Amino acid sequence: MDIQLKEVDRKGASLPTVRRLPAYLHLVRSAWDEGMKVISGTVIANELGLEPIQVRKDLAVTGIVGKPRVGYNVLELIHALENFLRWNEKHKVVLVGAGSLGTALLGYPEFKRNGMEIVAAFDSNPEKVGKLINGTPVHSMDAIEEVFKNRDIEMIILCLPTEVAQQSAEKFFDKGIRAIWNFTNVKLKVPEGIKVQKEDLSSGYAVLSVRT
Amino acid sequence: MDIQLKEVDRKGASLPTVRRLPAYLHLVRSAWDEGMKVISGTVIANELGLEPIQVRKDLAVTGIVGKPRVGYNVLELIHALENFLRWNEKHKVVLVGAGSLGTALLGYPEFKRNGMEIVAAFDSNPEKVGKLINGTPVHSMDAIEEVFKNRDIEMIILCLPTEVAQQSAEKFFDKGIRAIWNFTNVKLKVPEGIKVQKEDLSSGYAVLSVRT
DNA sequence: TAGATTGTTAATCGATTAACAATC
DNA sequence: TAGATTGTTAATCGATTAACAATC
Numbered sequence: 001m002d003i004q005l006k007e008v009d010r011k012g013a014s015l016p017t018v019r020r021l022p023a024y025l026h027l028v029r030s031a032w033d034e035g036m037k038v039i040s041g042t043v044i045a046n047e048l049g050l051e052p053i054q055v056r057k058d059l060a061v062t063g064i065v066g067k068p069r070v071g072y073n074v075l076e077l078i079h080a081l082e083n084f085l086r087w088n089e090k091h092k093v094v095l096v097g098a099g100s101l102g103t104a105l106l107g108y109p110e111f112k113r114n115g116m117e118i119v120a121a122f123d124s125n126p127e128k129v130g131k132l133i134n135g136t137p138v139h140s141m142d143a144i145e146e147v148f149k150n151r152d153i154e155m156i157i158l159c160l161p162t163e164v165a166q167q168s169a170e171k172f173f174d175k176g177i178r179a180i181w182n183f184t185n186v187k188l189k190v191p192e193g194i195k196v197q198k199e200d201l202s203s204g205y206a207v208l209s210v211r212t
Numbered sequence: 213m214d215i216q217l218k219e220v221d222r223k224g225a226s227l228p229t230v231r232r233l234p235a236y237l238h239l240v241r242s243a244w245d246e247g248m249k250v251i252s253g254t255v256i257a258n259e260l261g262l263e264p265i266q267v268r269k270d271l272a273v274t275g276i277v278g279k280p281r282v283g284y285n286v287l288e289l290i291h292a293l294e295n296f297l298r299w300n301e302k303h304k305v306v307l308v309g310a311g312s313l314g315t316a317l318l319g320y321p322e323f324k325r326n327g328m329e330i331v332a333a334f335d336s337n338p339e340k341v342g343k344l345i346n347g348t349p350v351h352s353m354d355a356i357e358e359v360f361k362n363r364d365i366e367m368i369i370l371c372l373p374t375e376v377a378q379q380s381a382e383k384f385f386d387k388g389i390r391a392i393w394n395f396t397n398v399k400l401k402v403p404e405g406i407k408v409q410k411e412d413l414s415s416g417y418a419v420l421s422v423r424t
Numbered sequence: 425t426a427g428a429t430t431g432t433t434a435a436t437c438g439a440t441t442a443a444c445a446a447t448c
Numbered sequence: 449t450a451g452a453t454t455g456t457t458a459a460t461c462g463a464t465t466a467a468c469a470a471t472c
Contacts, residue, residue, distance in 0.1 A: 069447070
């Protein structure tokens with residue numbers, strides 16, 4: 001297949017746009033599974049409850065080029081989205097804190113589909129150390145050095161109690177990670193060069209509480 | 213204590229503002245626990261990595277009135293935030309799908325602190341029915357009528373596999389719920405009067421993938 | 425008092441939406 | 449061909465940031 005792509009400017013895409021891309025990818029993969037070869041921005045918009053113009057603008061950042069009157073080639077669009085998100089490559093990741101939320105993330109199938117490879121989990125609970133959770137080996141925090149050796153682990157997912165979040169995160173600062181996905185309530189202090197994405201589960205609840 | 217509040221316009225607050233409020237509340241509660249009686253917007257901004265002017269604008273929606281030179285009364289601010297978010301009242305909620313993510317949410321302590329009372333969970337797995345998960349009783353889907361009887365349950369939290377999400381959600385449409393917190397990948401079709409908040413765990417990962 | 429902080433009004437910035445020519 | 453859809457350029461909308469008087 002001959003994929004026609006424009007140059008891709010990842011920094012140029014707005015944050016709201018980037019956050020919508022996974023939904024497009026999910027939808028377009030389903031369309032492919034259902035045998036669709038082309039899909040228009042209008043159809044995507046209807047399915048996701050968005051405006052067609054917003055869909056076109058969003059998809060444009062990936063470099064995809066559609067055909068007037070027809071829409072986008074589904075397979076091309078999947079590749080364009082995966083490429084833009086870098087989800088066509090494997091990304092090694094480690095999970096810190098295998099409590100109930102951590103365990104849930106270990107078992108979340110969507111991540112693996114999107115290039116995320118959780119190679120290990122760390123937990124302070126000796127009962128969990130040495131076992132597998134959802135197929136991922138659990139290590140003690142003493143094993144950080146060993147686990148990171150000769151592996152390019154890009155990111156840690158932090159699912160710890162508030163009190164130990166900062167001090168535990170610090171143990172990974174000099175291990176070559178470039179990103180922390182922070183599910184704790186703590187605003188982490190990190191060295192330059194490490195990007196933190198904080199998730200706040202309560203914010204969605206806040207929206208429902210105020211807007212219902 | 214004499215709380216001075218302006219009128220509160222919940223619809224007038226922007227969505228980004230509403231989403232930041234839980235972080236303020238969390239921080240200000242910690243400040244209270246540490247014995248602080250007043251806190252300035254500048255301090256809050258520093259702690260959360262925001263601009264002071266944004267903090268002041270955000271907090272203003274709750275009706276809180278600060279003192280120039282001093283800041284906000286911590287206890288007043290907690291009450292103002294809780295009141296605005298309606299988190300000073302109990303909200304009965306039901307969880308649908310007690311898989312790993314559902315289980316994690318059942319055990320998430322922040323929700324209870326914020327007025328959420330998960331009165332029951334539903335699951336199709338007979339092994340789970342009749343048991344407690346994190347203190348919450350698990351019912352079969354046949355028990356919906358019985359569980360909702362004479363109880364004002366405002367919201368369902370949906371943590372189901374994609375394939376059964378829509379059909380399962382529909383069983384709750386005529387039970388008086390006003391909101392659905394949707395953790396599935398499905399864009400739900402719901403009747404008017406039910407507000408849906410969709411969470412996409414992959415969107416945070418997308419931001420990290422693109423902006424790192 | 426001097427100076428830090430609030431809250432309001434105005435300016436800027438950025439994202440969404442509209443308009444429309446190009447095109448298959 | 450006629451008409452639906454793309455992609456670009458412009459207009460609008462809304463959120464963030466700046467400026468500053470009021471004030472404790």
